[in-house]
Amino acid sequence: MIIKDRDYPIRLRKLEALINRLYDHNSKLPLIKDDYKGWKSGYKGELNTDYRLSFLPEKDYWILRDLRLTDDSWKFQIDTLILTRRYFLLIETKNHSGALLFEKDSEQMIQTKQDKEKAYDHPVIQVNKQKWHFNRWLQANNFKVPLIHTLVVISNSSTIIKTDDPFLYKYVVKGDVLVDRIMKIDTNHFNEFFQDKDLKKISKTLVKKHSPFHPDILKIYSLSPADLQKGVQCPSCSYFGMKRMKWIWVCPHCLLRSKAAHHSAVLDYFLLIKPTMTNQELKDFLLLPTSRSSGNLLSTLNLPFSGATKGRVYHMPKDKETFFHLKSPKKN
Ligand SMILES: [Zn+2]
Known part of the structure; x- marks a missing residue:
């Protein structure tokens, strides 16, 4: 069941307003439009994941979408969190197209699209970092810590995945097999670690402690109010x-x-x-x-x-x- 839904991202709203108000001749406009496309595609990927997860049985999977939490002085963001009585699962969605090469040693994800290469942070490392923070967050809020699984979902079905890491497929799945993979994780967990009342308490605290991010969009692009119409x-x-x-x-x-x-x-x-x-x-x-x-x-x-x-x-x-x-x- 959905405990917390995903809002239309504030960054997309800000970028839309910015693109609309910048003068046509502003030299940063092409870069900003490019960024907008990237964020928009990311959001579409997340919606695809939401749709795919809607096939899970309601009662057993407590889903929280788009959480931003505090661990000491760090803020960390979770795309999708699933709570079950037996384990927790963190899901990070990527919606890149073209071919993605996951390099083990350089810890990068390299996208090749129309003969151009672009490097990104390795999403498995990203989601494991979230897991580390989430683990600490649970302890800091006096909750028991169950086994926490992580998955990276490649949402775009035409994206080609390449890697030199034989274990990558344990953590990275294509969107169309996401639910199958969760069922597989399920088969390894018999013992119930939590009761529904525990999950209720945890999800209530998660929703309460969620603090949405309001990026200063002018600052990000070194713009000033004078650049706006x-x-x-x-x-x-x-x-x-x-x-x-x-x-x-x-x-x-x-x-x-x-x-x-x-x-x-x-x-x-x-x-x-x-x-x-x-x-x-x-x-x-x-x-x-x-x-x-x-x-x-x-x-x-x-x-x-x-x-x-x-x-x-x-x-x-x-x-x-x-x-x-x-x-x-x-x-x-
Ligand atoms: Zn008019």
């Missing part, structure tokens, strides 16, 4: 700089009138600049003429805030998906 974007012709009339936004380019066009600009501010804003910051970003007009907008937005009227700080809503009516493009 400001203003409210026209939902019809994409022009930046809709004009605020008394109650409505008007596009000077295509003359579209909109009541809610500022919503996505407010979200962009939170995603790209920082998760809080003041009246003045909103006024600047939306290119509003007066603080009074930005104040009016803020009062209709109903954002969570802190502080008294003067110097009040508005915060990104915790559940931004619902607040901004965002659709998660899920594919199953």
Whole structure:
């Protein structure tokens, strides 16, 4: 059963907002679009794994998707965690296409695609590192530690796997045989290490301690707010700089009138600049003429805030998906 689902990744939302607001001539745009493609493909791979795992019997497999936990001063992330009464399983999904060479000695994964080679961290080492942290996390939270298995899933069925490591196939599987492999792991475990009430306690703590990552996307690409186009974007012709009339936004380019066009600009501010804003910051970003007009907008937005009227700080809503009516493009 699904204990914790996967959200649409915040990094993808941030990259989408960034690509949309950067000027076309920005020299970093091709690299950012390339990164976006990579992250998007990774997410698709994770959704494929989710779908494949949906064939496991509900009752015996407690599934937590996309966890980010703290072990001392380290943060570690788990793609998919399966808890059973007999053992735990960590799954890391890779969705690379082309051919993947897993090199034992250099501890790299080398992708060959259209005659180009690219090196990545070895995912088996990656997932074992997660296992090490997770083991410590369980102990630190006073839970018993069962046998913890790890698997790397190669999600793309046309990807070719090559290796010089005779034991690689113990830890790396193609997506279409993932469930078979889990069944095989099952056959080696008869003794129940936990009861359902233990799993309940552990999963509750995992969900509570999950802390989503909010990367500073401008910093990652050494960009500054000056690299972004400001203003409210026209939902019809994409022009930046809709004009605020008394109650409505008007596009000077295509003359579209909109009541809610500022919503996505407010979200962009939170995603790209920082998760809080003041009246003045909103006024600047939306290119509003007066603080009074930005104040009016803020009062209709109903954002969570802190502080008294003067110097009040508005915060990104915790559940931004619902607040901004965002659709998660899920594919199953
Ligand atoms: Zn327009």
